[in-house]
Amino acid sequence: MIEWLYSKIFIAIVPEGENFDVRVVTFKRKKLLTKENKYFEGQSSFEMMMKFLRKQIQESPLHYIAILNPDAKQGALSGCSFNEFDNVLTVCRKNKWHLYTSLQEVETLKKTYSDVGIDFIFSPFSVIEHFFVDKIDTGFALYALAQKDSLSIAFFDEGILEYAHHYPNHAKEVTLSKEEVGSEFTVGIDDELENQKGIDLDDIESLDDLDIIDELDSLSDIEDLDTLEDIVEFHEDEPTLEEKNSVVQNLDEIKQEMDHFNDDYGRFEIIQKTLEHFYASKECRNRFVETIYIADAYGSGSELKRYLEEELFLNVLIRRINVGDEVISLSMNEEEG
Template identity: 35%
Template sequence: MLSKLFELLYHKVFVNIVVGRAQTSVYIQECANKGSIVSESQTFDTTTINSKMHEFIDSFTSESPFFYISILDTSEDQGALPTCVSRDMSKFCDLESSKYMCYKNSWAYYTSKPDLNELEKNYQEVGVDFIFSPFVLLANFFKDKINSSLAIFLLVENNYLSVAVFNNSELLYAQHINMEHTDEHEQLVMEEDRNEAEIDLELDTAINLEEIDALDDVEGVDDFGDIEDLDSFDDIDEFAEEEEQEEEIQEEVITSIEEDAAGFNEDYQRYSLIQSAINRFYKDERYKSEFVQDIYIADGVGVSGDLKRYLEEEMFLNVFVRHLDLCSEISELAKAELK
């Protein structure tokens, strides 16, 4: 009774943390008893908590005893399994150093115990109430589709891809992929595919040398006098200036191509990793594979249209993309935990 009275006097504060490659986003939601919500967010140049982030969080949590701090699991050694029966889990992976939980008594998600301990240690100054699996976030975000279709579901983060195949709420396959730490074989395949794609791109955009006339066909070559007949070096100076201008233009073009290539490479890397994951789903006899035609992408980073094009043209998938605010979705999961 006393706790209910306190809840009427104070609002709830939800602190939601998402760690990226080099930055951390913190999103605050303040919920009053009458349902009104005040939101604020800030990004910090760190992948662990620092003094500025601590001060920002404290400025909100100090206002109410009812605050809840949530973070999206960043462990590399995590995933999901198509069973919730402990004796069957060993068929898919060794969970001796992992902690797992069941999702609606249907499938399980797991993560590394050492990584969990490290995360809790890093945030011990502010405390962590909820650590959410990306697969739980994915299942919640696409619950309208997962419950009624056979499809691939993909969560895109800065460093990670979470791939899952569901058939009418039944998890058939899942894989969590760290884009910066793919295995050597997978990396080799990706590099070969990427090199072929880049060669094709270069061939398409290169100058067709056959269209350049031979030197003998250039009009006026014989009209040039001897070098000794030139009165000054003015022409040579002009030619040098033209060369410098051409070099500057070439440098600008190269810089532009390199910037485009960086985006191309990242999207192509995502595509290659998705393709490898789905091939594993089809070929690994441990999984109940089904032919899948649709993929739903929860885009948490703002991928380009190239990823969609690769999946459509190379894997012949029907691609549906939804933008996702990771911090906001974590806040929704925290609220659901309190109901």
């Protein structure tokens, strides 16, 4: 009866480092009323977001807040028979595979959002499964969710997840190591675990170590154009303020392009290393990945697609994804039971 009187509000929070992407969708009697997106960044991003959330939930008692799990140590493994580990929360999926995350992280999230309440915490791998529902059951393939500051990778075979790992801050130094939840083939960020039992493999090299095209070296000289009056040949024809602003804008565009190159190559390296160690493990069972499906949440994966096709000879399918929308869809599924 109450559903006929009040609208339902679904809120999705997608953390991006210190920033937050928030999606709000309102329904009444299953009819879509409103959709709204807010992005909070800067030093007061969390406080501003909480103020916004408090205002939203005052609109109706039927509100549901979900967050994409930001835990750096989360992952997923095949099977639902596993040993209990201290401070590790596990959730079985379809009696075939399970998600794991830090129990401490879950408790921290609940405490952090206690003013508004968190109803659902979703894994990036649940997002992958939901987003590629039309592909998951079609055979053996690699799936990835590429966000601005993270990369989540999962192997599915005929709808069964065999292994998955979440790589936060993908551009930082990365190692491949044995996870504490246990598996013959596991890949992860090795920071706090480096003193625990396991084998630390070679770090993925930073893009700074690459030999970038020689012609691009001259780009650094463009900065000198800000002091054109000091250059004799340009002194008599000093650029206007508009021309100088155009140069600065061009420099910003060049920097963005180089940062994007860095992001795509960093993701490529992680995928490459993950495949190498999968092929070296007994879980491989003479299988080879022919296709990778990428959910692209950061705007463009053209360079990543080129690297994967030319270097690893993979078939690459890239789909743009709004992660907030997927989290909303998962929340609605859970609310409907």
